[in-house]
Amino acid sequence: MSRGPRSAAARRDWGGDDSQTPILHVDMDAFFASVELIDRPELRGKPVIVGGQHRGVVLAATYEARASGVHSAMPMTRARVLCPQAVVISPDHHRYREISRGVMAILAEVTPVMEPLSIDEAFLDVSGARRRLGAPAAIARRLRERIAAELRVPASVGVAATKFVAKLASSHAKPDGLLVIPKEATVPFLHSLPVGALWGVGERTAERLSRLAIHTVADLAHTPPATLQQAIGRSGGQRLFDLAWGRDPRPVEPVHREKSIGHEQTFGTNLLHRADLAAVLLDQAHRCAARLRGGALLAGGVSIKVRYADFTTLTRSRSLEAPSDVAHQLYLVARELLAGVRIPPDGIRLLGLRCDALSDSATTAVQGRLDEDDTGRRLAEQAMDDVRQRYGVGSLTVGSLVRGTTTENGSGDIS
DSSP: OOOOOSSHHHHHHTTSOOTTOOEEEEEETTHHHHHHHHSOGGGTTSOEEEEOSSSSBEEEEOHHHHTTTOOTTOBHHHHHHHOTTOEEEOOOHHHHHHHHHHHHHHHHHHOSOEEEEETTEEEEEOGGGHHHHOOHHHHHHHHHHHHHHHHOOOEEEEEESSHHHHHHHHHHHOSSOEEEOOGGGHHHHHHTSBGGGSTTOOHHHHHHHHHTTOOBHHHHHTSOHHHHHHHHOHHHHHHHHHHHTTOOOOOOOSSOOOSEEEEEEEEEEEEOOHHHHHHHHHHHHHHHHHHHHHTTEEEEEEEEEEEETTOOEEEEEEEEEEEEOOHHHHHHHHHHHHHTSOOOTTOEEEEEEEEESOEETTTSOOGGGSOHHHHHHHHHHHHHHHHHHHHOGGGOOOGGGTTOOOOSEEEEEEO
16 A cells, blocks of 8 residues: 655645656565565564574564664674564575566566666656656556565655655655655655755764754755865765755666675684685685676776674775686685785684676677686686576586585675
8 A cells, every 4th residue: 555755745745746756766675574475474564584593694674673673784693682583584595586587577667767776676767658657656556566466575666856855755655655755845855854864964974964053954955055065075065955955966877887796705603714714705706707707797806895703894905907707816816805814813704705897898808818827717617607507506616615614694796
């Protein structure tokens, strides 16, 4: 069932002409948890957490678990303390990707002007679909109904004249709701919100603004831009001032170029030995390289992420001599970066490898930059890709990893 607007300004305009609000932000509700409930209907209405059984972080939580203070990225140990009655389910990333593809396919039927942000959210510009499908609010309602009926997961949708306000609207519509902010209601809606609702206002920025007695978006909107720029920087101050008045010129971009590709793992038991950590990096390098080749991309840089037992997290990065999609090259750089990291007595709980500075392999020379050994390695890795595509990801691995480290909770992402 669609929910009405949450602010007085938006409520006054609810049901009016929304023809000037052509941007939709579709956001799946507690996506991983919602997918798990498809095959576990007996858990509906109960607190459910998706994450490692004992280690790692919370990947998703139902709203019943969130009521106890559980949220994404929280350490599982803390989540269990806050919500000891929760049912904990290990993640099934293959299943999440499957449902995500179904969601994106439904969205793509509405308009080709779609900008996926992640596995569970996307912007749509429905300007060109209005004559065929009706007003944006009607389009949003039908999308929610189709996703619920065909995929059995809930989606919240925000409709507005800009991407920023559409995203705000979807967050206010949660869970399982729809909120339309007509163009003429944009500024009153924004000015009813706390200043922390603006993109880019984190804890530190909020503290600086608080010193200027700025606590709401309305406060910020009526502060001279020069004062804001002096407090938080020239570009940051002007950007927040524009957002406070509903100015966000960014279009929905249907072609999204990945900025980075990575994989990270939280270990069931902290790792103490460099040989074990190196084996993890080798596995991650092969995973990332396969995804680079699958996306016809080359990496210009490599970084590693290390998290200690006390949750202190550090990163190290380095540029490659030449862009590459060969796991061996990625691994060598990652291993050198790891060599410069101290391993404390209580070990390392998480290790990740990320490839960035991506470029299109179709327009960047590869073979001419590789020596004979790397050319052979690339051909061998491509052959491995073919085998895995035919028989599954786990059908083939590097010989040195056959007795590799077992991890409890791993995740890969493209951003």
